[in-house]
Amino acid sequence: MLIDQELITEQNTELEPELFSDFEHLGAYLERRGVAIDGVVQRVRAFTVAIPTWGVSTGGTRFSRFPMPGEPRNIFERLEDCAVVQQLGRATPRVSPHMPWDHVDDIHALRLHAEALGLGFDAVNSNTFQDQLGQAHSYKFGSLTHTDPAVRAQAITHNLECIAIGEQLGSTALTVWIADGANFPGQQHFALALDRYLGSMREIYAQLPEGWKVFLEHKLYEPALYATVIADWGTSYFCAESLGPKAQCLVDLGHHAPTTNVEMIVARLIQLGKLGGFHFNDSKYGDDDLDTGAIDPFRIFLVFNELIDAEVRQVDGFAPAYMLDQSHNVTDPIESLIESTAAVQRALAQALVVNREALAVAQETNDALGAARLLREATQINVEPIVQRARLDAGGAIDPVTVYRASTYRKDKVTTRPAERGGRSGIV
Numbered sequence: 001m002l003i004d005q006e007l008i009t010e011q012n013t014e015l016e017p018e019l020f021s022d023f024e025h026l027g028a029y030l031e032r033r034g035v036a037i038d039g040v041v042q043r044v045r046a047f048t049v050a051i052p053t054w055g056v057s058t059g060g061t062r063f064s065r066f067p068m069p070g071e072p073r074n075i076f077e078r079l080e081d082c083a084v085v086q087q088l089g090r091a092t093p094r095v096s097p098h099m100p101w102d103h104v105d106d107i108h109a110l111r112l113h114a115e116a117l118g119l120g121f122d123a124v125n126s127n128t129f130q131d132q133l134g135q136a137h138s139y140k141f142g143s144l145t146h147t148d149p150a151v152r153a154q155a156i157t158h159n160l161e162c163i164a165i166g167e168q169l170g171s172t173a174l175t176v177w178i179a180d181g182a183n184f185p186g187q188q189h190f191a192l193a194l195d196r197y198l199g200s201m202r203e204i205y206a207q208l209p210e211g212w213k214v215f216l217e218h219k220l221y222e223p224a225l226y227a228t229v230i231a232d233w234g235t236s237y238f239c240a241e242s243l244g245p246k247a248q249c250l251v252d253l254g255h256h257a258p259t260t261n262v263e264m265i266v267a268r269l270i271q272l273g274k275l276g277g278f279h280f281n282d283s284k285y286g287d288d289d290l291d292t293g294a295i296d297p298f299r300i301f302l303v304f305n306e307l308i309d310a311e312v313r314q315v316d317g318f319a320p321a322y323m324l325d326q327s328h329n330v331t332d333p334i335e336s337l338i339e340s341t342a343a344v345q346r347a348l349a350q351a352l353v354v355n356r357e358a359l360a361v362a363q364e365t366n367d368a369l370g371a372a373r374l375l376r377e378a379t380q381i382n383v384e385p386i387v388q389r390a391r392l393d394a395g396g397a398i399d400p401v402t403v404y405r406a407s408t409y410r411k412d413k414v415t416t417r418p419a420e421r422g423g424r425s426g427i428v
């Protein structure tokens with residue numbers, strides 16, 4: 001255990017009387033509304049969200065990165081920090097690696113290291129948006145959609161290597177996000193670029209092992225600032241549908257124009273049977289990669305409202321993969337990941353207490369205000385005791401950030417992890 005279990009127990013013992021009192025009160029309130037609180041706690045407890053290995057390092061912007069003393073310097077140390085998030089919060093048992101950032105020669109040793117920390121591996125992310133040292137061809141003008149077949153072949157090979165590594169790590173999915181696009185009108189032939197993408201993806205798709213999925217992650221803009229090949233959910237859906245049943249769409253909340261109705265995209269992809277999963281984060285202006293729930297918790301709730309609706313309707317094959325994808329520039333990433341996990345759990349709990357029968361009646365009878373009231377009421381309920389109880393029952397901390405701050409974890413790491421020069425920013 002990376003954080004002294006005594007410290008957790010001590011803090012929990014102190015906070016339990018207040019939590020149990022709040023929980024009882026909330027339970028009575030929910031019971032009057034026809035909701036059994038224990039069922040909601042069980043659902044929140046069963047919910048897990050993956051964390052990205054790059055999320056535990058300090059992020060950065062185009063301008064700078066301000067590394068935090070004691071931050072992890074390699075995948076083994078990144079896994080340790082991920083394990084702290086899991087030990088305190090108990091909702092993040094899997095990590096999503098990024099290749100080649102997390103590459104090591106001994107993949108088996110990496111898997112064992114993760115297992116020893118109580119962690120498993122989620123989707124493997126390929127990286128063809130930057131050049132690596134010694135790489136034969138540059139991705140400056142694209143990767144899977146590049147005009148030169150040799151560049152495309154190199155990008156395909158990298159994705160196949162990611163699958164091979166993923167198989168050794170126990171992963172069952174590959175996430176593909178490409179930065180390919182254009183910065184100038186006329187620079188790229190739109191149709192030919194998309195054709196080349198599909199051609200490349202078909203070769204990757206053909207090598208997917210049994211039981212695997214490939215998630216196609218779309219993004220409106222950046223680094224291509226005029227046109228991006230896989231810019232929106234419509235293009236993503238078309239590609240996933242063209243590729244076959246193992247290909248699904250991944251929704252990164254920050255990868256849309258600021259006013260886009262993301263929950264409606266979620267509903268559409270559910271209806272079309274192509275919702276593969278999420279990268280949760282929050283934003284105010286663009287792909288800000290801020291902490292989930294930091295800016296607009298209502299939007300996260302509305303996304304979960306669609307997810308629970310799909311679950312209640314038992315939509316065939318509905319099993320999205322959940323992950324956080326954030327850039328922690330000014331906080332301790334461990335604290336941000338703990339808080340963001342709680343924000344997702346809170347949205348889930350609120351979506352679970354929506355009176356769906358009443359909502360269906362309001363929708364069928366065109367009671368616009370009544371429908372809106374039902375959603376608003378759910379978000380006004382303080383579900384914190386449910387989230388805290390779920391964490392406590394799972395062996396975590398009632399107040400994980402306070403326990404973390406009371407520990408000497410980061411302070412110890414400042415000594416044992418002397419800073420290295422350079423380092424990457426890690427935003428995808």
Ligand SMILES: [Mn+2]
Pocket residue numbers: 217252279325428
């Ligand atoms: Mn993402």
